[in-house]
Amino acid sequence: MLSASNLSFPDRIYLIGFMGSGKSTIGRLLAKKLNYTFVDMDLDIESEQGSTISDLFEIGEKYFRGLEAEKIRTLSLRHRTVISTGGGTPCYYDNMDVINFSGISVYLDCDVDSLYDRLSGSKHRPLLTNLSRAELRSFIASKLAERNEYYQRADVMVDGTKSASEVLDQIINVIS
Ligand code: S3P
Secondary structure (H helix, E strand, C coil): CCCHCCCCCCCEEEEEEECCCCCCHHHHHHHHHCCCEEEHHHHHHHHHHCHHHHHHHHHHHHHHHHHHHHHHHHHHHCEEEECCCCCCCCCCCHHHHHHHHHHHEEEEEHHHHHHHHHCCCCCCCCCCCCCCCHHHHHHHHHHHHHHHHHHHHCCCEECCCCHHHHHHHHHHHHCC
16 A cells, blocks of 8 residues: 555556445546546446447456456556546456556445445446345455455555545545
8 A cells, every 4th residue: 555655646546446436426526626537437438339338248248358458558548537447447357457557546445335325226237237135235245355355456545435525535635
């Protein structure tokens, strides 16, 4: 983990974390505050491919992960940009190396209960479709445990369960 004293102001800031951790909401606010460009990786992939993430998963998750890996490499060359990644982005190929090599990564840490509350009404996420409420809870718990080793490689970790303005303040305090 880095502290404010050993961070130089980053050209690229990557928000990482589980689905529902607030990456897109916080990313948009952070970019506005810093006067940076904001990129939501999933939206960028959707508009480039002319397909929804769900349709891309229909072709195959492996296919989607390939597109995601290509996208993160392209975005790693952007300047003054806040990038909200997909929940799985850091966990495939060597994407987390690309992220940490090219910018500052911020993990929005959320516990299972908060994620469960936030994701209960989620309709558009292919990994969550057709799960009962009980299945959703155990899926979140096991996926989060599986992905934790990647998320823990973030330069900065903030409490993602707080309000958006509090999360934003935590990030600004560490990176500026
Ligand atoms: C995924 C998270 C999604 C999206 C895709 C897969 C994941 O993004 O990339 O559905 O593997 O956790 P969000 O984290 O923005 O929901």
